[in-house]
Amino acid sequence: MPYFDAASAAPLHPVARQALLASLDEGWADPARLYREGRRARLLLDAAREAAAEAVGCRPDELVFTPSGTRALHDGIAGALAGRRRTGRHLVVSAVEHSAVLQSAASLEAAGGTVTEVAVDRTGRVAPGSYAAALTPGTALAALQSANHEVGTVQPVAEVAEECRAAGVPLLVDAAQSLGWGPVEGGWSLLTASAHKWGGPAGVGLLAVRKGVRFAPQGPSDERESGRAPGFPDLPGIVAAAASLRAVRAEAAAEAARLRELVERVRARVPELVPDVEVVGDPVRRLPHLVTFSCLYVDGEALLHALDRAGFSVSSGSSCTSSTLMPSHVLRAMGVLSEGNVRVSLPAGTRAADVEAFLGVLPGAVASVRERLGVPREAAAAAPSPTGSGSGAAAELVVDALGKRCPIPVIELAKVIGDVPVGGLVTVLSDDEAARLDVPAWCGMRDQEYVGERPVPGGTAYTVRRRG
Amino acid sequence: MPYFDAASAAPLHPVARQALLASLDEGWADPARLYREGRRARLLLDAAREAAAEAVGCRPDELVFTPSGTRALHDGIAGALAGRRRTGRHLVVSAVEHSAVLQSAASLEAAGGTVTEVAVDRTGRVAPGSYAAALTPGTALAALQSANHEVGTVQPVAEVAEECRAAGVPLLVDAAQSLGWGPVEGGWSLLTASAHKWGGPAGVGLLAVRKGVRFAPQGPSDERESGRAPGFPDLPGIVAAAASLRAVRAEAAAEAARLRELVERVRARVPELVPDVEVVGDPVRRLPHLVTFSCLYVDGEALLHALDRAGFSVSSGSSCTSSTLMPSHVLRAMGVLSEGNVRVSLPAGTRAADVEAFLGVLPGAVASVRERLGVPREAAAAAPSPTGSGSGAAAELVVDALGKRCPIPVIELAKVIGDVPVGGLVTVLSDDEAARLDVPAWCGMRDQEYVGERPVPGGTAYTVRRRG
Structure with missing residues (x-):
C-alpha cells in the first residue's frame, strides 16, 4: 500500500x-x-x-x-x-x-x-x-x-x-x-x-x-x-x-536523483491526465521527493478519501481537511488555488510502479468527486458555455453561496459565468474562507478577470468579469 | 549485575x-x-x-x-x-x-x-x-x-x-x-x-x-x-x-510486598553492618522499593564508585555527586546527614540474593572509603578518644578545613573532639556547603551539642560543644 x-x-x-x-x-x-x-x-x-x-x-x-x-x-x-x-x-x-x-x-x-x-x-x-x-x-x-x-x-x-x-x-x-x-x-x-x-x-x-x-x-x-x-x-x-x-545521507544523492525523476513525472503527467489542475511550487528549486497540485471543483477531503480507498495516502492543504476550515497558510501566501489540493511526498524507496499506479487512479478519483459535487461538464471544460453569449443574457448575476463550503462557491461561479455576456459581471456571495483564495485563482486559471471583493452581511462578495 | x-x-x-x-x-x-x-x-x-x-x-x-x-x-x-x-x-x-x-x-x-x-x-x-x-x-x-x-x-x-x-x-x-x-x-x-x-x-x-x-x-x-x-x-x-x-499495575501488589520485605531487610541490617550510619526517610509510610542511608566520614562519590566496582548501581544525594557541590535539597530540607549518602531503589524483579550480596559488599566498601580518607579508628568508633579527657586539654580548638570538601570537615571535627574537655568547644572553619548540614547531623548522631554557625572570612565557622 x-x-x-x-x-x-x-x-x-x-x-x-x-x-x-x-x-x-x-x-x-x-x-x-x-x-x-x-x-x-x-x-x-x-x-x-x-x-x-x-x-x-x-x-x-x-x-x-x-x-x-x-x-x-x-x-x-x-x-x-x-x-x-x-x-x-x-x-x-x-x-x-x-x-x-x-x-x-x-x-x-x-x-x-x-x-x-x-x-x-x-x-x-x-x-x-x-x-x-x-x-x-x-x-x-x-x-x-x-x-x-x-x-x-x-x-x-x-x-x-x-x-x-x-x-x-x-x-x-x-x-x-x-x-x-x-x-x-x-x-x-x-x-x-x-x-x-x-x-x-x-x-x-x-x-x-x-x-x-x-x-x-x-x-x-x-x-x-x-x-x-x-x-x-x-x-x-x-x-x-x-x-x-x-x-x-549515505543514500541521499542516488535516492534524490531517482525520486526527482518520479516527481518530475507527476508534475508533467497530472495536468495532462486531469483537467483544471494547477501544479504548485517551484518547478526546479525544489525538494526531490515532493509535489503538490490543486484541482478545480474538487473537495480536498473527498479526494483524499477516494485516494485512500484506492490505497494511496497523501495529504492536503485544502480548507476542508483542516480543523479551522481555512486553506493552508502556505497556499494562501502563494495565492494559488487551494481546493482539491493534494501533496504527494515520496518516502525513500518508493517504486516507480507505485507512482504509475497513482497516476492511473488519480483521474478517476478526481472525476468521481466532481461528479458527486454535480459539477456540470461545461464547468469542467475549458470554455464557458455558449448559452450566456446570447443577447438576452443578464449583464450581472449574483450567486448566493453563503453557508456553502469549498469547492461549492467556485462551482457555482463556473456554472453561471456563461450566463452573462462578455464584459458582464458575476458576484459570488460566500462566507467560506477558501473562496478568498479560490475565486481569484479560478479567474487566473480560466482567464477571467477578478474584479475584487467587498464585505456584505454574513460574508464577502467576490466579483468576476467575464472575459471570453 | x-x-x-x-x-x-x-x-x-x-x-x-x-x-x-x-x-x-x-x-x-x-x-x-x-x-x-x-x-x-x-x-x-x-x-x-x-x-x-x-x-x-x-x-x-x-x-x-x-x-x-x-x-x-x-x-x-x-x-x-x-x-x-x-x-x-x-x-x-x-x-x-x-x-x-x-x-x-x-x-x-x-x-x-x-x-x-x-x-x-x-x-x-x-x-x-x-x-x-x-x-x-x-x-x-x-x-x-x-x-x-x-x-x-x-x-x-x-x-x-x-x-x-x-x-x-x-x-x-x-x-x-x-x-x-x-x-x-x-x-x-x-x-x-x-x-x-x-x-x-x-x-x-x-x-x-x-x-x-x-x-x-x-x-x-x-x-x-x-x-x-x-x-x-x-x-x-x-x-x-x-x-x-x-x-x-497487575503485578504491583505482590511485587510491592516482596520488595518491601527486601527493603525492610536493608533498613534493619545496614546499621548493624556498618558503624555510624543513619537510615533516613519514614520507616513505615514509604515506597515499597526504596531505602536511603548516609554514612559518616564517607565521600559519597567514592562510595558509589566502590559499589559500582563491586557491581552495584546506586545513586547518592551527597554534595560530591552533584555538579553544584551542594547536598541534595531533600536531605537539606530534612536536616539529615548528607555525607556518604546512598539511595537504593529496587527495580521490579530484584532477587533477594542480590540484596544479600549488596549487604555483603557494603561494609567493606564503606570501610575502604573511610580508610582511604584516613578516618582514625577513634573517629569511627562510638565514643570520643580518651586523650582529651585529661586535664591538660585545651578548652577550645579551631579546625581549619577551608578548601576541603565533604566529608573532610566532619572527619577533622571527629578527630579532635576528644582533644577538648567535656564542655569544651570545637569550631570547624569550612567553605563546603555540606558542612552546614553534616556538622549538626554529626552532633545529633554522636550526641554532641551543636552550638551554631557564624560567617568568617572565606567561609563559615561551625561550633560544637563536647558533651561526653
Missing part, C-alpha cells in the same frame, strides 16, 4: 529500527549517573551527538536533542529572542514557515513583540532582498525554512543568511524537510530539524546553536542538554535518529 | 518492549491524518490514552502525553498558574519536591510571582496543616509529590488535597515515583508522571488535568494533545508506556 506522505512522517528506516532495539537494552539508564549503566548511556548519547553534529555541520557542543522538531523551533526561537532582548523584540519570518514558527511568532506578538512576515512569490519562494528589507535595528532574529513542507520549494537560505550576517541578525533555519537530503549551506546561526522526517523515530528533534550566538533558554530548565532541553532524554530514540540520519 | 537505581530509571519492562516493537510498525504515522496509516495511529493513541487514564483514575480527555515527566511538571504548573492568574501568583510547594517543580517555582519568582516552600519533618514528610497554613487568598496552585524520590517517604496527599479543596486551590500531584504502584488517592486537580520510572520508555510523561480546573497552556502551542503538549507525539513510546503501566 503506497504511502505518499513522507513530508508528514516517514516509516522507520531499518537502521533506525536496529539502533533503537540495540539501545533499548544499552541506553535506558540515566546518562548523568556515574555507574556503569549510566556511563554506557552517556557513551551512546555522546556518539549520537557527534554523528548528528557531523550531519548538520556543526560542533557536537553546539547541538542538543529536543523532544520534537516543534519543540526545537519553539524553544530555539524563544531562546534566541531572549538572548537578544536588549537589541529588540522584532522577529522576521517568511509567510510560509511551519506552523511551529508562526505559533512562536504569535506568542511573541502576544507578549508585546513585533513580527514581520516576508511575502513569497507564486512558487512559495522568498526573495533574499525582501528579508534584507525586513531587518531593522530592533530585529532580534530572522527565521527561514530550508525548503517548504507543503510545496517543496527550496528557499535561498545562503543568500538570506548573508543578508542577515551583514545586518548582524542571527538566522534560524528550520531544516525539517531537507536535513535528510543534505546539510544546509550558508552561514546560519541556529538550525532545527525533526528525526521522523528522515526515517528516524518520533520524539526526537535537533536544535543547533552556533557558538557565539546569544541564547537564553526560556522557562524552567535543568542541567540536561546544556540547559536547552529539559527532561530525561529519550536515548534509544536519539541513537536511532542519529544512526538513521547517517544512513539516509 | 544488580541495578538498584529504579527511582532514576527502570529497565524496559518486557511488555513495554513488545508494545514498542509492535507500534514501530503500526504507529509511526501522524494520528491527525485521515488516511489509513493515520487512522491506525489514532486508534493506538486513543487506546493508550484510555489505558493510561484508567490507571491514573481520570477520564481519557483529561489526560495528555508529554515528552517527559519534567515537561509534564513544567507545562502543567505553568498552565495551572496561568489559568488562575486573576486569583494571584502564589505557588505552594513542599521543600522536597522534584527539581522540576522547584525549577518551575524559581521561574515563577523570576517572573514576579511568589512561592512558599512547606517544610518537612526529619522523615521528609509534610504536615497537612502546614499546607493549609501556607494557602492564601492569592494562592493559584499547590504542588505536592505523592512520594519522595530520594528517601521514599509517602506524602499525605489525600489530606493535603482536602485542605486545598477547602481553600479552593487546585493541587497538582507529582506521582512520578508512585504511579506504577497504584493510583493517587484523594481529590487532586492535576497529576503528572513519567513512564521510564515504571519500566516504560524514556520520552513519555503524563499530565492529567481534571475537568473544571482552570488551565491555560503557556508558550506556543499546536492542536496536538488538546493544545497542552505541542509536537508530533512519540506514539510507539506512548503505546509502550500505557501497556507497561497496565502490566506493572
Whole structure:
C-alpha cells in the first residue's frame, strides 16, 4: 500500500529500527549517573551527538536533542529572542514557515513583540532582498525554512543568511524537510530539524546553536542538554535518529536523483491526465521527493478519501481537511488555488510502479468527486458555455453561496459565468474562507478577470468579469 | 549485575518492549491524518490514552502525553498558574519536591510571582496543616509529590488535597515515583508522571488535568494533545508506556510486598553492618522499593564508585555527586546527614540474593572509603578518644578545613573532639556547603551539642560543644 506522505512522517528506516532495539537494552539508564549503566548511556548519547553534529555541520557542543522538531523551533526561537532582548523584540519570518514558527511568532506578538512576515512569490519562494528589507535595528532574529513542507520549494537560505550576517541578525533555519537530503549551506546561526522526517523515530528533534550566538533558554530548565532541553532524554530514540540520519545521507544523492525523476513525472503527467489542475511550487528549486497540485471543483477531503480507498495516502492543504476550515497558510501566501489540493511526498524507496499506479487512479478519483459535487461538464471544460453569449443574457448575476463550503462557491461561479455576456459581471456571495483564495485563482486559471471583493452581511462578495 | 537505581530509571519492562516493537510498525504515522496509516495511529493513541487514564483514575480527555515527566511538571504548573492568574501568583510547594517543580517555582519568582516552600519533618514528610497554613487568598496552585524520590517517604496527599479543596486551590500531584504502584488517592486537580520510572520508555510523561480546573497552556502551542503538549507525539513510546503501566499495575501488589520485605531487610541490617550510619526517610509510610542511608566520614562519590566496582548501581544525594557541590535539597530540607549518602531503589524483579550480596559488599566498601580518607579508628568508633579527657586539654580548638570538601570537615571535627574537655568547644572553619548540614547531623548522631554557625572570612565557622 503506497504511502505518499513522507513530508508528514516517514516509516522507520531499518537502521533506525536496529539502533533503537540495540539501545533499548544499552541506553535506558540515566546518562548523568556515574555507574556503569549510566556511563554506557552517556557513551551512546555522546556518539549520537557527534554523528548528528557531523550531519548538520556543526560542533557536537553546539547541538542538543529536543523532544520534537516543534519543540526545537519553539524553544530555539524563544531562546534566541531572549538572548537578544536588549537589541529588540522584532522577529522576521517568511509567510510560509511551519506552523511551529508562526505559533512562536504569535506568542511573541502576544507578549508585546513585533513580527514581520516576508511575502513569497507564486512558487512559495522568498526573495533574499525582501528579508534584507525586513531587518531593522530592533530585529532580534530572522527565521527561514530550508525548503517548504507543503510545496517543496527550496528557499535561498545562503543568500538570506548573508543578508542577515551583514545586518548582524542571527538566522534560524528550520531544516525539517531537507536535513535528510543534505546539510544546509550558508552561514546560519541556529538550525532545527525533526528525526521522523528522515526515517528516524518520533520524539526526537535537533536544535543547533552556533557558538557565539546569544541564547537564553526560556522557562524552567535543568542541567540536561546544556540547559536547552529539559527532561530525561529519550536515548534509544536519539541513537536511532542519529544512526538513521547517517544512513539516509549515505543514500541521499542516488535516492534524490531517482525520486526527482518520479516527481518530475507527476508534475508533467497530472495536468495532462486531469483537467483544471494547477501544479504548485517551484518547478526546479525544489525538494526531490515532493509535489503538490490543486484541482478545480474538487473537495480536498473527498479526494483524499477516494485516494485512500484506492490505497494511496497523501495529504492536503485544502480548507476542508483542516480543523479551522481555512486553506493552508502556505497556499494562501502563494495565492494559488487551494481546493482539491493534494501533496504527494515520496518516502525513500518508493517504486516507480507505485507512482504509475497513482497516476492511473488519480483521474478517476478526481472525476468521481466532481461528479458527486454535480459539477456540470461545461464547468469542467475549458470554455464557458455558449448559452450566456446570447443577447438576452443578464449583464450581472449574483450567486448566493453563503453557508456553502469549498469547492461549492467556485462551482457555482463556473456554472453561471456563461450566463452573462462578455464584459458582464458575476458576484459570488460566500462566507467560506477558501473562496478568498479560490475565486481569484479560478479567474487566473480560466482567464477571467477578478474584479475584487467587498464585505456584505454574513460574508464577502467576490466579483468576476467575464472575459471570453 | 544488580541495578538498584529504579527511582532514576527502570529497565524496559518486557511488555513495554513488545508494545514498542509492535507500534514501530503500526504507529509511526501522524494520528491527525485521515488516511489509513493515520487512522491506525489514532486508534493506538486513543487506546493508550484510555489505558493510561484508567490507571491514573481520570477520564481519557483529561489526560495528555508529554515528552517527559519534567515537561509534564513544567507545562502543567505553568498552565495551572496561568489559568488562575486573576486569583494571584502564589505557588505552594513542599521543600522536597522534584527539581522540576522547584525549577518551575524559581521561574515563577523570576517572573514576579511568589512561592512558599512547606517544610518537612526529619522523615521528609509534610504536615497537612502546614499546607493549609501556607494557602492564601492569592494562592493559584499547590504542588505536592505523592512520594519522595530520594528517601521514599509517602506524602499525605489525600489530606493535603482536602485542605486545598477547602481553600479552593487546585493541587497538582507529582506521582512520578508512585504511579506504577497504584493510583493517587484523594481529590487532586492535576497529576503528572513519567513512564521510564515504571519500566516504560524514556520520552513519555503524563499530565492529567481534571475537568473544571482552570488551565491555560503557556508558550506556543499546536492542536496536538488538546493544545497542552505541542509536537508530533512519540506514539510507539506512548503505546509502550500505557501497556507497561497496565502490566506493572497487575503485578504491583505482590511485587510491592516482596520488595518491601527486601527493603525492610536493608533498613534493619545496614546499621548493624556498618558503624555510624543513619537510615533516613519514614520507616513505615514509604515506597515499597526504596531505602536511603548516609554514612559518616564517607565521600559519597567514592562510595558509589566502590559499589559500582563491586557491581552495584546506586545513586547518592551527597554534595560530591552533584555538579553544584551542594547536598541534595531533600536531605537539606530534612536536616539529615548528607555525607556518604546512598539511595537504593529496587527495580521490579530484584532477587533477594542480590540484596544479600549488596549487604555483603557494603561494609567493606564503606570501610575502604573511610580508610582511604584516613578516618582514625577513634573517629569511627562510638565514643570520643580518651586523650582529651585529661586535664591538660585545651578548652577550645579551631579546625581549619577551608578548601576541603565533604566529608573532610566532619572527619577533622571527629578527630579532635576528644582533644577538648567535656564542655569544651570545637569550631570547624569550612567553605563546603555540606558542612552546614553534616556538622549538626554529626552532633545529633554522636550526641554532641551543636552550638551554631557564624560567617568568617572565606567561609563559615561551625561550633560544637563536647558533651561526653
